[in-house]
Amino acid sequence: MPKLHPKQWLGPDGITAWIFLSPALVFLGIFVLWPMAYLCYLSFTTGSFTRGGTTWVGLRNYWRLFLSPDFWQVLGNTAYFTLATVIPSLVLPLGLSVLLNRTMALRGLLRTAYFIPSVTSLVAVGLGFRWLFQTEGPLNSLIGSIGLAPIPWLGSTTWAMPVLILLSTWKQLGFNLVVFLAGLQAIPTSRYEAAELDGANGWQQFWHITLPGLRPTLIFATVTTTIFTLRSFEQVYVITGGGPLNSTNLLVYYIYDQAFAQFDFGYAAAATVMLLLMTLILVFWQLRISPDPPTR
Template structure:
């Protein structure tokens, strides 16, 4: 095979950069520049008035560490995230295993479960707010059972579970389809070998299905974590962050700081922290995916 000359190599490199240039330009303008400006803004007052932007160093981050409201919102977000992620992973996983055995109804049920994922979260939030209002259908059912009406969205105890229920219902369909796709990649021969060895259903699930779904499981876990961490529509539409700040989530808190308090510098600092957490999650996913690819090869 003839060796390419240096000029040929340089020409191919130049052509590659020319083809990549439009995508890199869009990436720089719409992704990299906003991120860089966000980080810069977090070290300033963030004012867009005539006074201009004034540098304040790490004052916004120090305020963040001392802000009790921020820590309450962070606690709300952690509670919301954990309570949403667990059922959003376990329920679709169980449903996917059951649907994988039902060839006749798999397509129909997969479509039915996936519909919430493509439905507007604002529309769904309005529907849930109507369902769980004090004189709504849910309390009407409870009244029929002789149970006293619950102020779902006006209670510091019950408001967050309603948001968690909505978010779980929204995410189940997406994760179900992901797990079903992952199950198709597990060789049938493994199940046949396990059956010949006398393995039961639980043993087959634990030793074949779960290890085979490891990359899929990590992908579903990371995407669900990101979905919950960026949740905004749920408190905005249903509770407004109340009652008593009990459903105020991190992105909604950032929105209020920026567009209600006009404290753009502090909002940028909180957003930078959220961005750092998200990047760590993405890095973990890529690292684990790379390890799985190395093991498979």
């Protein structure tokens, strides 16, 4: 794609383009750029939105973050939760999409069934998981029926986080499956036919044809799944409330608690800026490693 000279931006075609882009740019500026700029400003202040107002404190909120054991525990919880959610959220739908792509019968029905969790309210699903994993819930009743001791799923620092991971993986599975199916259908079948003629087995075709052909899709799915996981809030709020003993407190819930329970808006804004930086790094990584479109 040829690059435009800066003078062409103000030419007749450039002015027409700016006119058509102006509504979207105004919307972007008001609802995205301005809140981000105000958030950065707020992270250097202390106080609240009351008559007393805010006071400039410089880097004090960021210094408090780096010295806070709770923040580092929350950051560790978030890293563990993100890794343990993203990996199965990519591996499972990738395997299912490969199987569905080879199965013509009931493909549409199965694809819809797998996608249903993605359009289901996370709050409603969270309440269902909370009922399922409570101490006297159906799962412990099933465990007790085979002679095993019940497990305090939501009251244990060991088991509470896996419950959240299971819910988040189940929620993300359908979206990634549909994305991978679209990517698989874009790979020419002639490549697989040529590989079969050369004697390649199923695993060799998957490793040398499917994965390279899905590289842009895998990058997209990895970044979107990671961002979805980093901003997880509803499942923590509904199921565990960050407990027990802060073991399931994730970064977004920690920000919510600091802002709307402790009313420490400057400190919460500093934590939000840290989350924003992590997200921007992920997007930059996606843009850096995404393959360039083929030129004709």
